[in-house]
Amino acid sequence: MKRVTVLALAAMAMAACGGSSGGSTASSSAAFKAAWVYVGAASDAGWTKAHDDARLYVQQQLGGQLVTTFKENVPEGPQASQVIDSLVADGNKIIFGTSFGFQDQMDAAAKKYPNVYFEQATGFKMETNLAEFFGAAEDADYLTGMAAGAASKSGKIGFVAPFPIPEVIREINAFALGAQATHPGATVQVIWTTTWFDPAKEKSAAESLISAGVDVLGQGQDSPATGEAAKAHGLKWSGYDSDQTSFAPDQWLTGTVYHWGPYELTRIKAAMNGSWKSGSYYGSLKDGFVDIAPYGKSVDASTQAAINAKKAALINGTFYEFTGPLNDQSGAVKVPAGTKLTLDQILTMDWFVKGVIGNPKGS
Amino acid sequence: MNPEVTAGAVPAVAMRSITKRFPGVLANDSVDFEAREGEVHALLGENGAGKSTLASILTGLYRPDAGDIEIYGRRVEFHSPRDAMAAGVSMVHQHFRLAASLTVADNIVLGHQAAPWLRASPRTIESQVTDLARRYRMPVNPTARIWQLSVGEQQRVEILKSLYRGARILILDEPTSLLTPQEADDLFETLRRMTAEGRTIVFVSHKLEELMAVSDRVTVLRGGRVVGTVETKSTTPPQLARMMVGREVVFAQSKEAHRMEGGEVVLELRGISADGDLGIKAVNDVSLAIKAGEIVGIAGVSGNGQRELAEAISGARRRSAGDVIVDGRSLRNGDPEDAIARGIAHVPEDRLGTGVSPSLSVADNLILKSHRRAPIATRGILRRQRIAANAKQLMSRFSVSAPGPDTPTRLLSGGNVQKVVLARELSSRPRAIVAANPTRGLDVGATESVRELLIKAAAGGVGILLISEDLDEVLALADRIAVIYEGRIAGVVPRDEADVQRIGLMMAGAPA
Amino acid sequence: MRIQRRLTTPRWLVVAVPVASLIAAFAAAAIVLLIAGKDPGATYARLFDRAFIAPGAITSTLITATPLLFTGLAAAAAFRMRLWNIGGEGQLYLGAVGASGAGLFLRDQPPAVIIAGMVGGGLAAGAAWSSIPGVLKAYFKTNEIITSLMLNYVAGLLLTYLIFDSRSFWRELGTFSARAFPQGKQLPDAATWPTFDLGVAVIPFGFLLGLIAALGLWLFYRSTSFGFQARVLGDSPSAARYAGIKTRRVVVAMMALSGALAGVGGASEIGDFRHVLDPRGLQQAGFGYAGIVVAALARYNPFAVAVVAFLLGGLANAGYSLQGPDFPAGLVGVLQGMILFFALGGELLLRYRVSFRARLAAAPS
Structure with a gap:
């Protein structure tokens, strides 16, 4: 006891003298430093895990040339600024913000620290040292929807969704169109949880969809809680963010996944050799930024073949899911035959396609 | 009751050279105290003399700074009331420690229960309680809830609780301070039954008459020290009083009849009624007029609407009917602020919680x-x-x-x-004072000075409504005596014409 | 071992106990760190450095300390009179709603007017929100712990509704960015609260406001008739009624005061730091609940609330700097938790006497 007390006292004395040794990462002074700011826990099995997988991928690729660190559970707002300040003070040269809500703090930090590169996943603001990146998840969602449609017997599919916002609405639309491709007339019933990550709430939303009679579940949430509900009731399930096979291996179909790693690797390399330029990147199936997770055992070979064919078509540009004719929920023609929706149009999408049951304005 | 039987034997309680210091106060200064098996031993002293501290040390509530305690000759050290209970020592506090919403039986077994699977059924406990109550003549319904009981009944529950847990030495702290005379007599009867069984009672009190009636020996404390221990048989109240206060006490304190025949009415109650806490009418059409300089006493047995009457006047309780008129103008109903502003002082019954x-x-x-x-x-x-x-x-x-x-x-x-x-x-500078049991629980010296203050206030022209369950106090101080029974004024008599017999009958509800 | 309540607290203990409990906290946490394979010395050095010493550390610490100061005062104001307002969280949200509404509404006014309007808006909205449990308690005897806590959830849903689920006054509908992802309207630059650069640190206006509120709260309880009434009511409701105190009025007013303090905290979040009504960030931060801890550690003393808010702000701020791939957030939480635990434990020593029971206790002392 006594020795530890002395130790603690010594620590305080050191602190009082302003010593600031130590750190979270063993540092070799020459290595380039990169940091990630997470809104959730690195172990959330969803959104944040996908980002942490990317960090590990980058670290593995660059080995000793790069030192990475992350800060998790960072609340959006002024606390994010503190965290960024602290990361800059630690010598990080490139910082990845991984939640839309960090956008303002990332932008402010970019102005404050012109010699540091900032990369904001999901967002719109840009500076000479702030770039923005995200991916066309809707293409993968369409493929996931195909798996869900094929798995459904009744054609009634449930979808646990976070917020009635364009990003989520276009995911649901793409998912529904995919489902209708393999199961004509399929419906997708939506429940808004108004949270990105709340396993208990997500699970209870899934339960109420099940009691409403759906026989396959999809999700746009950051936790695999929907899968737990599906497993408990023996329903097929498609996930989101990362490969969640392990949570319900028998129920797993596939899911939209993000591979943030390759993009981030390129950007870090650019930052290291000084060729980094700001920009807005919208990744796709083609460059592997978005993809579908490995198929579960219950996706049969013919479905797999159909999905793979569509994937190839999406990659080579011969197919685009948001091509008319598209009808809205009332059945009215929203997009005339032959017209393709533009990126801006899908980024601000606020209507559901025919067959989606739910209110795109919420509740 | 038979000290000679156990005389010479090991004492039930022996406390030697007990010293206890509180910040700024030496509460017990080398106190020696012995109680024999089977006796009622009174502990007498003014408030602050150290009685309660000594009792608290004996029950493990406080630890002495110095000194030893022996129970039946065995040296003990109590760290908590639980330790004391294990040695058979239990205390009935002046303020009861009962859970108001639980039943009598629940309270008795509370904190004294075995693990759930070993618990006796409620019915068994109830019948045990009933047996115990019958044996000591303390009638109480084991299924009643505490809040439904009178103060006297609650005290019985406290005593039963101690007996149920096997107490052989019972300490009663001012046990009669909240009881009617009849309840006090019943209590004394119970105590006699207990001592006859060999239990020992330490009776903490400052009321001379009652300890003359109930005790075998008396130990007097003053200023934290023992003045002496005497056999009750061979002493007199004046001698005890002298020991207690260190001087002669004149008990014949009384108000000079302060005839202010022409005195104006300062406080008038006009047909006031009010409901009690349980929504039952507690004050029923009371009318009285108090003149400047006059003390009007309200005599009655506890629980006949006295507290509610005082509150209805002071505004703490809403009146369901009637007016309180001060200097000719009516007080706002249920508004203590108005009563205060209009010069109605109130000395409430519950002085530490409300006063x-x-x-x-x-x-x-x-x-x-x-x-x-x-x-x-x-x-x-x-x-x-x-x-x-x-x-x-x-x-x-x-x-x-x-x-x-x-x-x-x-x-x-x-x-x-x-x-x-x-x-x-x-x-x-009030116009009128409503004083409810102003001296209850106080020692002789404090009682004397409180009464003095009231008499002086009346002499200064204040009208006083003295609500007291102590008939002697009312008789000593009041110019007129009103008797309250079941919320009604059963009759009003001037002091000169007061006949204790008649007042007693009115208090008991007999037609006057 | 047994615990007895102290009748008085020796003066030396008041100083010795906090110091000793801090030392004990760091010593105990050092054991945990050693088990986890970390160097306690380096960890503590970094903790202190990033909380209070490094350039800009105090500025960062104040950013978290400011809302904690307000919610701590809000809890202390109510708890002091045994009014258990657990709703600081929701009252802070409402304060943010009120202040951002005022800031947007007054956008064309001079800065002083906008800022005054924001403080007033936050104060009024927080007070109105906390008056709901206040009125329910005073007139219907409902338990304020439950009602104020439940209203936190309602307030959180209201925030979400205003920005995500409706076309409200607070929601930005014009920009492309906001059409893609729902956002609140950005407040005008004139609505940004001033800061005071003291060289060692930049003090946000809100923190100064909080210090003034702390002084005001102290004076309120010590030197006003109304504060006196609150003290009496907190101690003995029957004595309060006896003294002619309008107890219902005091309960409602004190709940309103408590909510007003939390509401100004919400206003400061908008005016000092966020400049936009941000439902997610406010809910993630949980300042209202942390304020309860601040108040408890400060024993409801307003000045101590300021000190504790500052220390906790530093602890939270520095906690992020410890985190990393090999230092999980959970371990940081354990560290922070142990420090709080020991501080509260020390509190126990101040109020209670702990004695160890010797087996051979026969000897008189």
């Missing part, structure tokens, strides 16, 4: 009612120097003994708390 705010300082309690007004507050801001000056002045004028004006009031003795209440109420 003062217990955690606040003495100085703060002295401005409890004047905190809104100049000179204590100007424009809502308290004037701290004036509060301090007010405290200093009132504490010396009313000889409140406290370590200082900043002492939390709850740390004061009962007598001093009452002095704080009276100092505040009398210094507000």
Whole structure:
């Protein structure tokens, strides 16, 4: 006891003298430093895990040339600024913000620290040292929807969704169109949880969809809680963010996944050799930024073949899911035959396609 | 009752050279105390003499700074009341420690139950309680809830609780202070049954008459020291009083009949009625007029609407009918602020919980009612120097003994708390005072000074409504005596014509 | 071992106990760190450095300390009179709603007017929100712990509704960015609260406001008739009624005061730091609940609330700097938790006496 007390006292004395040794990462002074700011826990099995997988991928690729660190559970707002300040003070040269809500703090930090590169996943603001990146998840969602449609017997599919916002609405639309491709007339019933990550709430939303009679579940949430509900009731399930096979291996179909790693690797390399330029990147199936997770055992070979064919078509540009004719929920023609929706149009999408049951304005 | 039987044997309780110091107070100074098996041993002393401290040490509530305790000759060290209970020592406190919403049986077994699977069924416990109650003549319904019981019944529950847990030595702290005379007599009968079985009773009191009636021996404490231990048979109340206060006490304190025939009416009750806490009519059409300089006593057995009457006048309780008229104008119903502003002082029955705010300082309690007004507050801001000056002045004028004006009031003795209440109420220059049981639980010295203060206030032209369950007090102080029974005034008699027999009958509800 | 309540607290203990409990906290946490394979010395050095010493550390610490100061005062104001307002969280949200509404509404006014309007808007909205449990308690005897807590959830849903689920006054509908992802309207630059650069640190206006509120709260309880009434009511409701105090009015007013303090905290979040009504960030931060801890550690003393808010702000701020791939957030939480635990434990020593029971206790002492 006594020795530890002395130790603690010594620590305080050191602190009082302003010593600031130590750190979270063993540092070799020459290595380039990169940091990630997470809104959730690195172990959330969803959104944040996908980002942490990317960090590990980058670290593995660059080995000793790069030192990475992350800060998790960072609340959006002024606390994010503190965290960024602290990361800059630690010598990080490139910082990845991984939640839309960090956008303002990332932008402010970019102005404050012109010699540091900032990369904001999901967002719109840009500076000479702030770039923005995200991916066309809707293409993968369409493929996931195909798996869900094929798995459904009744054609009634449930979808646990976070917020009635364009990003989520276009995911649901793409998912529904995919489902209708393999199961004509399929419906997708939506429940808004108004949270990105709340396993208990997500699970209870899934339960109420099940009691409403759906026989396959999809999700746009950051936790695999929907899968737990599906497993408990023996329903097929498609996930989101990362490969969640392990949570319900028998129920797993596939899911939209993000591979943030390759993009981030390129950007870090650019930052290291000084060729980094700001920009807005919208990744796709083609460059592997978005993809579908490995198929579960219950996706049969013919479905797999159909999905793979569509994937190839999406990659080579011969197919685009948001091509008319598209009808809205009332059945009215929203997009005339032959017209393709533009990126801006899908980024601000606020209507559901025919067959989606739910209110795109919420509740 | 038979001290000779056990004389010479090992004493049930032996406390030797007990010393206990509190900040600024030497509460017990090398106290020696012995109680024999099967006796009622009274512990007599004024408030602050050290009785309660000694009792608390004996029950493990406090640990002595020095000294030993032996129970039946065996040296013990109590760290908690639980330890004391294990040695057979239990205390019935002045303020009961019962859970109001639980039943009698629940309270008796509370904290004394075995693991759930070993618990006796409720019915078994109830029948055990009933047997115990019958054996000691303490009728109580084991399924009744505590809040439904009278004070006397609650005390029985406390005693039963101790007996149920096997207490052989019972300490009763001021047990009769809340009881009617009849209830007190019943209690004494119970105590005799207990001593006949060899149990030992330590009876803490400052009422001379009752301990003359009930005890075998008396130990007198004064200022934390033992003055002496005497056989009750061979002593007299004046001798005990002398030992207790260290001087001669004149008990014949009474108000000179203060005939102010032409005195104006300061407080008039016109047909007032009010409901009790349970919504049952507690005060029923009471009319009385109190003149300046007059003390009107309200005599009655506890629980006949006295508390509700006092509250209905002071505004703490809404009246269901009638008016309270002060100087010709009616008081707003249910508004204590109006009563205060119109000069109605109130000395409430529950002095520590209601009369003062217990955690606040003495100085703060002295401005409890004047905190809104100049000179204590100007424009809502308290004037701290004036509060301090007010405290200093009132504490010396009313000889409140406290370590200082900043002492939390709850740390004061009962007598001093009452002095704080009276100092505040009398210094507000009231037109009338409603005093409810102003001397209950106080020692001889404090009682004397409280009565003195009331008499002086009346002499100064204040009208006083003295509500007291102590008939002797009413007879000594009141110019007129009204008897309350079941919320009604059963009759009013001038003191000269007061006939104790007749008043007693009225109190008991017999037609006058 | 047994615990007895102290009748008085020796003066030396008041100083010795906090110091000793801090030392004990760091010593105990050092054991945990050693078990986890970390160097306690380096960890503590970094903790202190990033909380209070490094350039800009105090500025960062104040950013978290400011809302904690307000919610701590809000809890202390109510708890002091045994009014258990657990709703600081929701009252802070409402304060943010009120202040951002005022800031947007007054956008064309001079800065002083906008800022005054924001403080007033936050104060009024927080007070109105907390008056709901206040009125329910005073007139219907409902338990304020339950009602104020439940209203936190309602307030959180209201925030979400205003920005995500409706076309409200607070929601930005014009920009492309906001059409893609729902956002609140950005407040005008004139609505940004001033800061005071003292060299060692930049003090946000809100923190100064909080210090003034702390002084005000102290004076309120000590030197006003109304504060006196609150003290009496908190100590003994029957004495309060006896003294002619309008107890219902005091309960409602004190709940309103408590909510007003939390509401100004919400206003400061908008005016000092966020400049936009941000439902997610406010809910993630949980300042309202942390304020309860602040108040408890400060024993409801307003000045101590300021000190504790500052220390906790530093602890939270520095906690992020400890985190990393090999230093999980959970371990940081354990560290922070132990420090709080020991501080509260020390509190126990101040109020209670702990004695160890000797087996051979026969000897008189």
